[in-house]
Amino acid sequence: MxxxxxxxxxxAVLLLLPGQALAQEVGEVEIAGRVEHGADAASFDPAQARVTLNVLEGITLVSQDSALPDESGAFNFTATAVEGRTYFFSVEYQGANYSAVRDAGDLSEPVVVTVFDTTNDTSVLTVQSHTVIVTGAVPDEGFVEILERVMVRNDSDLTLTPDLNAQGPAMLSFLRFALPPGAYNLDVRSNITGGQVLEVDRGFAINSPVPPTAPGLPHQFEFVYRLDYNEPVIDLTRTMRFGAESVRFVVPVDVATPSSARLTDLGATELNGRLLRLLEGQDIAPAEVLPLAVADLPGKSAFDGARESAGEWYVRYVVPAVVGLTTAALLLLSLRRRRAxxxxxxxxxxxxxxxxxxxxxxxxxxxGTTAYEGRxxxxxxxxxxxxxxxxxxxxxxxxxxxx
Incomplete structure (x- = not known):
């Protein structure tokens, strides 16, 4: 008893405590680190870099401190090591930010942040793969939802930074993605920190710096949007500004029929009880127009019949996990479940x-702020x-x- x-x-006590009270203090520690140049170390001036330490508990900023590295690139911080906190180190150099993350138990290890010189030339970027997935349709409201996933390499030793002073709507020094006319409810995610999503002609741009990539570790960009439709056909044709080494177009067979004169139809495969049809192509040239379309989208009558037999309807998000295609192989996908x-x-x-x-x-x-606070x-x-x-x-x- x-x-x-x-x-x-x-x-009862734990439920009344704020989240910060659950952390356990370990003690004050000295954190040592250094800023290194990833290419031309001889001409690197560490005085141009500024290091910032943000201490987070969950998503709450606990403290912030900054320091300038010495002539060798070394820097030091004094911080309180608390279990459960995240120590986020960022270095600003030539307009780009680079980062490293540590937990409380790793603060005794030296923190090394590698920086690079910058360029406004987008030719340093290569689109390794671009996947377009029609995740579902809502005939009752007349829209489809589309997910695109793009893997981008920077094989140079320069970080791409947008020229914020460039004139004109084209934003030629930005990483840009095309969207079909009428796209809305855009949600963009990537593994690159910082920056903003900006609306541009026929799509959007990201003003985040794009640093060089390590072999086998491309930058990842994922965006979801909706398109309204009144007819059973939607044209998804777009200009591939950067081209792509490979392109995949995936559509559930119970949603629509995909087509493209540029891609090869590899047939359909079953995933989680759903048949997905895959079209694939290689070596899309920069600025090439890629024809994509879906037909046979369901109308309201088809939706009503499906709802009577199936009950509650919902749109599933299917996140592509491309795992090695051969001539006859098909795309394998993993289901994304809502985080909540x-x-x-x-x-x-x-x-x-x-x-x-x-x-x-x-x-x-x-x-937005409302969504952030809710999550x-x-x-x-x-x-x-x-x-x-x-x-x-x-x-x-x-x-x-x-x-």
Whole structure:
């Protein structure tokens, strides 16, 4: 009984505590690091770089400090090491930001941040792959939802930075993506931190610097949008400004029929009970016009019949996971589940990673304040629940031992 009562009291106290109270302080530590140049070390002047340390607990900024590296590139910070906090180091150099992340237990290891000289020439970029997926249609409201995933390499030793002073609407020094006319509800995500999404003619641009990539680790960009339709056909043709080494066009066969004179139809494969048709092509030249279209989109009558037999309808997001295609092989896809559904039982480490990604998205202005605050509350609540689960598990174990 005493063990049960202790658990009940612990639960009540934990639920009343703010998230910060769950962290455990380890102590004050000296953090050493250095800024290195990734190419021409001889001409590198560390005085041009500025280092900032942001300490985060979940998605809350706890403290911020900055320092200038010495002539060798070395820098130091003094910080309080607290379990559960994230230590985010960023270096600004020639208008681009570079970063490194540490947990409290890793602060004794030297922090090394590599920087590069910059360029406004977008020819340093190569689109490794571009995948277009029609994820679903809502005939009752007359729209389709489309997901695109683009893998971009920078094989040079220069970081692409947009020329913010360039005149004209073209934004030629920006990383840009085309969108079909009438696209709306755009949501953009990437593994590049910082920057903003800007509307441009026939698409959008990202003003984030694009640093060189390591072999096998391209930059990833993912964006979702909607298109209204009144007819059963939608034209998705676009100009591939950067070209692409490979292009894939994926459409569920129960949603529409894909077509492209430039791509090869590789047939259909089943994934999670759904048949997906794949079209694929290689070596798309820069500025080449890529014809894409879908036909046989469902109308309201077809939707009503499906709803009567299937009950509740919902659109599934299918995130492409391309895993090695041969001549006869087809695309394998993994299902993306909404993050909020998995929050309740997520581990503490997973929730902290989610919080990090959410903060990055907010800083890049790819989500609004209302959405950010709503998701923040979900993550904070889940972090408290995760801590409660851990404490209850420990308490139950102690109670069993005493019994």
């Amino acid at each position: 005493r063990a049960a009562a202790s658990v009940a009291v612990l639960l 559904v998995a929050m309740a039982g997520a581990s503490r480490e997973h929730l902290i990673a989610e919080a990090r990604a959410l903060r990055d998205a907010y800083d890049r202005h790819t989500i 923040s509350r979900v993550i904070r609540d889940a972090l408290v629940q995760a801590e409660v689960r851990d404490r209850l598990t420990e308490a139950d174990g102690e109670g069993s031992t005493r019994d």
